């Protein structure tokens with residue numbers, strides 16, 4: 644082929660690829676439903692955020708956009724995260740993960756993905772406090788009684804969590820280490836805190852630490868006993884949780900744990916698709932129905948700068964450093 648003809652062929656091919664990319668970016672996300680991968684069991688707190696967000700993003704992105712939730716649970720969220728890291732980077736498979744994005748590198752010696760390198764960050768969603776809860780049959784009604792009961796029953800009790808590396812695992816680890824009761828309880832892992840909650844309500848496990856988005860309904864209905872909240876400040880604006888002490892108030896110096904959720908796409912997702920998703924997310928987080936549902940469960944929906952991809956990535960990196968130190972102080976690897 645002569646050089647001029649060759650150049651024309653290359654230019655035509657490039658134009659066609661460009662036009663195709665533009666068209667698919669413009670069409671996004673109407674080609675098929677966007678799958679939000681939740682790396683925990685259905686019915687739990689991460690799942691709850693995802694299902695509410697799916698509805699809000701369906702509205703905020705308009706034009707036939709559809710969002711569905713897929714639960715890929717196991718190994719404290721790392722199986723679902725790994726699946727999304729390897730998914731096709733077209734914007735149709737996203738990960739909705741929580742603090743596990745930053746805590747799993749501290750709790751696992753080896754992960755099959757790199758949280759800061761293998762994802763495009765779309766933004767933060769919310770912040771959620773945790774509560775320390777127990778099965779309804781426990782004789783203790785206050786945090787003090789509960790701590791005394793743990794000590795007098797050392798070796799006979801168990802604590803549930805959503806798998807090694809999960810938020811409930813992190814919280815339980817921090818709490819057991821702070822009260823020096825690591826030997827007092829056997830840990831029982833589940834695929835999420837929805838099944839763990841069933842076991843707690845049924846009295847098969849004794850204790851759990853979980854996001855308020857999963858616990859307020861159960862506390863209100865008297866199906867579990869709540870002893871304390873994990874935030875540094877009391878949750879004074881929540882009509883139910885304002886009555887529970889913080890762990891700091893109970894003498895656990897510096898105890899401060901708040902869970903957050905964020906949205907992520909596989910690395911290499913086209914910039915136009917990322918922009919569309921970020922705009923859809925920002926708009927969804929301003930949806931009064933979404934805010935109302937989340938606030939009713941003790942969560943705080945974030946806004947503005949915190950929903951910016953770069954700001955969220957910088958936040959996750961800082962959380963990673965912080966949690967590395969926390970886990971090292973608690974003295975435990977998950978694997």
Ligand code: ASP
Nearest residue numbers: 687689809810811835836
């Ligand atoms: N709350 C869980 C955790 O401890 C996750 C879940 O089931 O949503 O990480």
